[in-house]
Amino acid sequence: MCGIFGIINAADAARKTYYGLHALQHRGQESAGIVTTAYDAARKRAIMPAIRNFGLVTDVFRDDAVFQHKLAGDMAIGHNRYSTSGSSTNAANIQPFVVHYRNGNLAIAHNGNLSNATQLRQLFDLNGTLFQTTSDTEVILHLIAQSRQFRQRDQILDAVSQVEGAFSLILMTDDKLIAVRDPHGFRPLMLGRIDEAHNQGKPAWCVASESCAFDLLGATYVREIQPGEMLVMEKEACETGNFESYLLKPTSQTAQCIFEYVYFSRPDSRIFGEMVDKVRRKFGKTLAHEAPAPFDSKGKRTIVIPVPDSSNTSAMGYATELNKIYCHEGERDHFRFEFGLIRNHYVGRTFISPGQNARELKVRLKFNTVEGVLKDRIVVMVDDSIVRGTTCRQLVKMVREAGAREVHFRVTSPPVISPCYYGMDFPTPDELFANQFEDIDGMAAWLGVDSLAYLSEEGLLEAVRETNSIPPNYCTACFTNKYPVPVQVPKETEKEAFEFV
């Protein structure tokens, strides 16, 4: 997963990009980078200065002066990268990438995963093209540089028409910002406008993975970049926003990543045309109908607690709906939403020495129970998904130790059974929790809960459709094993090919 951001015709473009990346920090914490356009007066040519490094945005950009000096300019793009195995030691993989070729400078930021990168790379290898990174994104750059088209936008169109899989891209040339979304529309990408007079009174325009970046900047959400759209943004058109838009080869139907709603995006973001918070709450409500929680026969209220923070909204929806369904006229609520788990947000990269209770410690570093809330109660824990199951199991154990009489577990999405090849970092099928058990009882027994229930696939899709005015199609491959684009399971991480430094 990654977060990408781009802006054109903005005073202080790099600093705005810095704030944009800040809002998208949850999409990738391994590295961050910003590239701007500038003019090198001494050498009389356009350049693209860049600052990129490992770490959070606040780690990489510690000196405010860079925005006035090195990263000056009114156009910029930025990238947050997620930690994926292997590549994390190679600094050359930190995006945005910048190259200079016969048509000028070119920068690129990519969220997603190309499914035909390996084949394309083999072709390049045979013709003697040297690669510098192990990133699939570099393939796009070579396709552009070696394109037989003359105009830069045609070269880019040529290149993005040859790659397959998941790609939300922001490219920057010496005078344009270009946003591209793959025909399936796996990853979100949207357009915003900042009504701040710049460059003869024209507004600035920005592109981001999620709309929360717009809120931080005071930008207005305009629309989604459409699946299969390549939007070419030039300064001249900033006044009207009538940017040129090109269409990649169409696909039978879109396949937007439903897991963005389930877990990945921020609740205060609008993606795929709907607020994440609203969709996530609907998941909880639907689950309340499908898998209600038990009443406490002792007359106490049953306690519904989220695994904070990603499940807060869906747990709230679940609890509210339960009361709506089961509390008859004249009754007090039977269910109460509570904070039974406290999360420590200072976790960072804490090291854990390997050993028998390393896993337990890892969970304890992040969560603690609130005994006063849980003691002698029937507790329903709500989480958005279960991937490996180890954290859940430890949390259940802690909730029991805090005195819970019964522990029920509710998951506001279906069982995860397949890896994602479109940009999400899941473990192998064997490591997925749901694949390790015959049935739901086996799962519940291993987790140590009194009952376990998942949201059904139908419930999931229904929730999404109901909330969303224009129901698009979603990729549910991680829950269903039905991949919209054929995938080639990658072998080992490819070795760095080009490591000058």
Next chain:
Amino acid sequence: MCGIFGIINAADAARKTYYGLHALQHRGQESAGIVTTAYDAARKRAIMPAIRNFGLVTDVFRDDAVFQHKLAGDMAIGHNRYSTSGSSTNAANIQPFVVHYRNGNLAIAHNGNLSNATQLRQLFDLNGTLFQTTSDTEVILHLIAQSRQFRQRDQILDAVSQVEGAFSLILMTDDKLIAVRDPHGFRPLMLGRIDEAHNQGKPAWCVASESCAFDLLGATYVREIQPGEMLVMEKEACETGNFESYLLKPTSQTAQCIFEYVYFSRPDSRIFGEMVDKVRRKFGKTLAHEAPAPFDSKGKRTIVIPVPDSSNTSAMGYATELNKIYCHEGERDHFRFEFGLIRNHYVGRTFISPGQNARELKVRLKFNTVEGVLKDRIVVMVDDSIVRGTTCRQLVKMVREAGAREVHFRVTSPPVISPCYYGMDFPTPDELFANQFEDIDGMAAWLGVDSLAYLSEEGLLEAVRETNSIPPNYCTACFTNKYPVPVQVPKETEKEAFEFV
């Protein structure tokens, strides 16, 4: 504010201290340090190796190997320091401090503020004692080193009897761990036990600012270090836990910091004998009686939202109690707890360029609204306290922009009107929000809210007493201007006196 931790008779003492500091990270983010005891075989003497630096615990300790090697040993103390103005550039101020004097090595970690440090320092200055730090804690070390007592525990007792103000201390000698709490008991300090066989089957014992550190380590909470108690812990006594306990000169009554309950401590901690979560919830409930929120005449429920995360519990208590009070038999709830503000936990040290909307941006970096929850609603925002008011005002503006019809603000503590001289870092009286207005209407107008209400002083104390089985006395100076220990308002930060490096 600071977090302190110490442990004796523990396998892997430094790593346990590392986890302890982790749990106490919210008490201080400026610097961290750990000191252990070891034996230098080459030089045939006891030593106290230390690792200390600016940054979070995870920044300072990045290499697991130090726990096996440099910080080996079965006794350790650690310290997290809060950022206070001025001193933050002087690395010599990072605790724990370690000295060697005629009775051996000595390490110290301090949470609090000495009220007679300046006078003591002047006396030392006159006799030619050279100081290395600007910290009031160093005074205690010179008092110990220059004491005319012979036994080390007598030297320490001599020293801590001469200092006044707020001090929860953990000292480490070559063979003892010593916990001290000032007679007023301003800052919390408590004892825990880890039932892990070490050193002929004896358990380990630990001392910490808050009990959440015990939970992380699987330690059992034993008791508070009493106000005015000096507990001397030796390995021999670890089996029974019958440690020698000395009494400092008694004070008329204790004065435990009530702001620890209001804001500072973690909700999952037990301090001053009671769970913070429970007290904080009670603040909300009491406020529900004192200052209820309005019904929505349009038939919708009034939305109660916390300013996350510190007000989550009190807002929950407030909303629940409102429903209990105002919802008659047979009615549905009129108030609903909701998440209307989302907090971004990646904020870190983000830089903001000065300018007109710097303050606004600062708040937007940390919080975003959830429009679907707030639109067309009567919204009650609940916060634990208002210090400068600028964040509140901006949050109110954002909640209005998200479409709230009315905005009411409730504070679960009284107005802050006086600075703290016992270890909390408040601004000057002039900068405090509550001191800038004639009355509550002026405050409400400036904040832009339809109504504003604080918890009364009586309500605050009542809540504390009700929940706490043995009602102790509290310091409420920040709300009442009644200081339990005479304070000398410090002039400018003192200059570093000794700066060899």
Next chain:
Amino acid sequence: MCGIFGIINAADAARKTYYGLHALQHRGQESAGIVTTAYDAARKRAIMPAIRNFGLVTDVFRDDAVFQHKLAGDMAIGHNRYSTSGSSTNAANIQPFVVHYRNGNLAIAHNGNLSNATQLRQLFDLNGTLFQTTSDTEVILHLIAQSRQFRQRDQILDAVSQVEGAFSLILMTDDKLIAVRDPHGFRPLMLGRIDEAHNQGKPAWCVASESCAFDLLGATYVREIQPGEMLVMEKEACETGNFESYLLKPTSQTAQCIFEYVYFSRPDSRIFGEMVDKVRRKFGKTLAHEAPAPFDSKGKRTIVIPVPDSSNTSAMGYATELNKIYCHEGERDHFRFEFGLIRNHYVGRTFISPGQNARELKVRLKFNTVEGVLKDRIVVMVDDSIVRGTTCRQLVKMVREAGAREVHFRVTSPPVISPCYYGMDFPTPDELFANQFEDIDGMAAWLGVDSLAYLSEEGLLEAVRETNSIPPNYCTACFTNKYPVPVQVPKETEKEAFEFV
């Protein structure tokens, strides 16, 4: 200028390369790097681990452990780079370069300057090849990768046949070490053998810019790599040393850089078939005949002092020969070699604040006079060359201030009048001292000396020929403006084309 070193079939190859680079440190102080061959068992493929950074060899390699671990293996190449304007901020330019392409890994270290790099690069630009560095060396890598030959050695032969100018190269493939010298033989490159049993008793073989690297390693000097030779060294042939040798397209005549003898190489090195010390001494002797120093009519001896350390040998030759020529039977020597200038070797990168006496200070930091040697004497200062003249002028002033009665200046090479385009870093023609004056008197007046004399071009060449058993042809372009290979005066430093990081 640069220093290059390579070794095959050696235990501890990287550490030996480290020592080799150490001996060649005078050839380049800007950056250093070492690459070895290894096998990545986890990924079952050959790799080329590298360590490269800015700074001296001792700065880049501070941790001995890298030689046992990261840089293990029995084949290695290394590179020292000289500081040239502009490129010094781009870490991607630090050699050796390493790439992976369809035939495996490939590393390269280059000393020299390609004269047709710009044209080749333009061609590559047109076909869409992306460059990562601004170094002309990268062209060779793309020529190899895009060669239509199948065998790796043919690809390399293909590539080096297309480049022109000055290039002494060491390449490393997964199983071979390849040394190449351009047909003119501008830069030295020689073969050595280490009789240390390794790999079934075979000796190691090494290639270096200068023989002083062999002395440090206890290696035996075997022979020069011939101008136009490509020597392919394989482990199997290490026993006999019968390596395959290929011939590049022949050139009319060789053009070995005479400035290597004048200044650049170390006096204890053998290059182009002769000891530098011997040649340099002969320069002094010849100059004694061409431009003798005056007798002191006061009966004292005339003092001959070198500008240390590069002129020590030639000044000694000059003084000795003067006595031989002018001191008749029965006379005491009239001339005495002395140390009148002391050099401070700790200079490093000392900063000088700009201002009127910045230049003077710069010289004073490096040199001081010895008054007792110079006072009331006729002093003859001997230097190897004059490039800008500013240091000379300041030294003359200092020698006069120390009390010298007369100051005469002798240069053991002709006036430098043209820049070098084959790897030496001279200033532009306008900045060269000799081009700024009408005649020798003008030069002497500006320097402030009583007389000034240069070695003649004939004297220079005669000295080289006399000492060298097989007289080769030399490049004297810097003294004569006759360039053996047509040069294209480069415009501004080219911008980095590819800057992923």
Next chain:
Amino acid sequence: MCGIFGIINAADAARKTYYGLHALQHRGQESAGIVTTAYDAARKRAIMPAIRNFGLVTDVFRDDAVFQHKLAGDMAIGHNRYSTSGSSTNAANIQPFVVHYRNGNLAIAHNGNLSNATQLRQLFDLNGTLFQTTSDTEVILHLIAQSRQFRQRDQILDAVSQVEGAFSLILMTDDKLIAVRDPHGFRPLMLGRIDEAHNQGKPAWCVASESCAFDLLGATYVREIQPGEMLVMEKEACETGNFESYLLKPTSQTAQCIFEYVYFSRPDSRIFGEMVDKVRRKFGKTLAHEAPAPFDSKGKRTIVIPVPDSSNTSAMGYATELNKIYCHEGERDHFRFEFGLIRNHYVGRTFISPGQNARELKVRLKFNTVEGVLKDRIVVMVDDSIVRGTTCRQLVKMVREAGAREVHFRVTSPPVISPCYYGMDFPTPDELFANQFEDIDGMAAWLGVDSLAYLSEEGLLEAVRETNSIPPNYCTACFTNKYPVPVQVPKETEKEAFEFV
């Protein structure tokens, strides 16, 4: 060994100190520091900003801006420290030290070794004084701070009167520069003047370990600080230079370190009233009489080579005098000074992996032979001293391998038989070369030379007296075992007592 420098009433005092330390770099390469006086307007008090770190002066000061900003002011002192065992890891030991006490700020830079530091420290320990460093210099600071005198200069006089051993000190108070030299005058310290108008036209005055620092700054050498003198320099007196001078308790006779002449000081410095170059040359001349070199019966000249660079001057004196003595009227010289060993000045901190030829490699990294000079010759190697002998032995081996027919070794000082307790870093008696053999033949045999000769003690003293107009007394303890001040052989390095950071 250390180098110290101080300056008063100078524009840009810190930068001048930087250059001064540069000239004194040979006296200590482990760490460097500069302290200035400044006024903190915000806090209305005098301060002493400092920059100190491990490394060469050029490593510690890499940013020119510090001189304009942090280190502004017209008074400064600086220090270069030599690497002595143990303390090199403790940053607190880096000088100058700075403290603040009741009389203001105080900085100190020390060259030498106190012989009663341990006893004084024990006394301080008993009264509870906490130490921060392991340096004997800190004792002086506590003596000043705890003095019962009122005036600062009396406090300092009180303190320096209580310490014994070797100490050349420069102290800086908020308005004075104070130079002190112990009564024996072990280490040099001298006064210079810079005639540059500053502060109402008054000249600047500086104090330095060696006069070479004055040459670099264009300062005039004024005089030595006398043994037992404390010179108090105030700005008011800078016009005339009539500074107050105090006398420490007198000693029977001075004991200036003769090894400063033999090896330590730079040849271009004036110390103890005489040029080092002149004294060192005289050592060579005297040795020529005491221990001449053999003629070459084959008619070739005998070659005299120095071990560069410290022996250059004495070897030159030796060779010149030999010719004067042995070359009769009408004969050509029989002896020729030559460069037979080349020194690589880039050595730095090169690591050598332990093993059988580690020692050999260590020497080869620093020296190489010039075969053309040595082959078939009788060679006389001249060195200033032999400490451990291992380098000499290896050099002899290398000279033989280069073809020398005979190798004779001449040392221009007596055998080193005793350690120095006054600031020089010699090994223990057992490790000293001369103590390991019965007689000179044993030494010669182990070194592998045909003959070995040392300068006699009488010759050494005669040479010093002859050249120096006012013959002072010298400390020759390292050659004679006669210590002018009783020494207490220190046990192990003392542990850091105070390590706040």
